[in-house]
Amino acid sequence: MRIVQDFVTLKPRPRGFHIITHEVERGISGLSPVRQGLAQVMILHTSAGLTLNENADPDVRYDFSGIFDRLVPEGHPSYIHTLEGSDDMPAHAKSSLVGSSVTIPVREGAFVLGTWQGIYLCEFRDHGGPRRLVVTVLGE
Numbered sequence: 001m002r003i004v005q006d007f008v009t010l011k012p013r014p015r016g017f018h019i020i021t022h023e024v025e026r027g028i029s030g031l032s033p034v035r036q037g038l039a040q041v042m043i044l045h046t047s048a049g050l051t052l053n054e055n056a057d058p059d060v061r062y063d064f065s066g067i068f069d070r071l072v073p074e075g076h077p078s079y080i081h082t083l084e085g086s087d088d089m090p091a092h093a094k095s096s097l098v099g100s101s102v103t104i105p106v107r108e109g110a111f112v113l114g115t116w117q118g119i120y121l122c123e124f125r126d127h128g129g130p131r132r133l134v135v136t137v138l139g140e
Contacts, residue, residue, distance in 0.1 A: 010133065018061075020118075
C-alpha cells in the first residue's frame with residue numbers, strides 16, 4: 001500500500017460550477033502507477049466547494065447556480081459577516097452545503113467515474129482567484 005499526496009492549483013474561474021476532472025487528474029503525479037485505490041480531493045478554501053455530478057449537459061451547471069442562489073441569496077439583511085463583500089457570507093454557506101471534498105475510486109491510474117460524472121469546482125465568489133486542492137491517493 002502506498003500513499004501519495006499532491007497539491008493542485010486551479011486557474012481562477014468566475015462564479016459558477018466548473019468541471020475540473022481532467023485538470024485534477026493531470027495534476028496528480030502519483031495516480032498513474034495505482035492499480036486500485038482511492039483518491040480524496042479536498043479544496044483548501046471556505047468559499048468554494050467540490051462535488052460530483054453531471055458532466056455532459058451544461059444546463060445542469062446553470063440550474064445549480066440558480067438553485068444555490070435561491071437557497072442562499074446574496075445581501076440578506078440577517079448576515080453579520082459582510083466585511084469581505086456581499087458574495088462572501090453566501091459563499092461560506094453554499095460551500096458548507098456542497099462540502100469540501102470528494103472521494104473517488106482509482107483503477108489502472110485513472111479515476112473511476114460513471115459515464116456522466118465529473119468533478120465540479122463550485123466557485124461561489126465573483127472573484128475567488130486560484131483555488132488550491134490537496135489530493136491524497138491511497139492504493140497499490
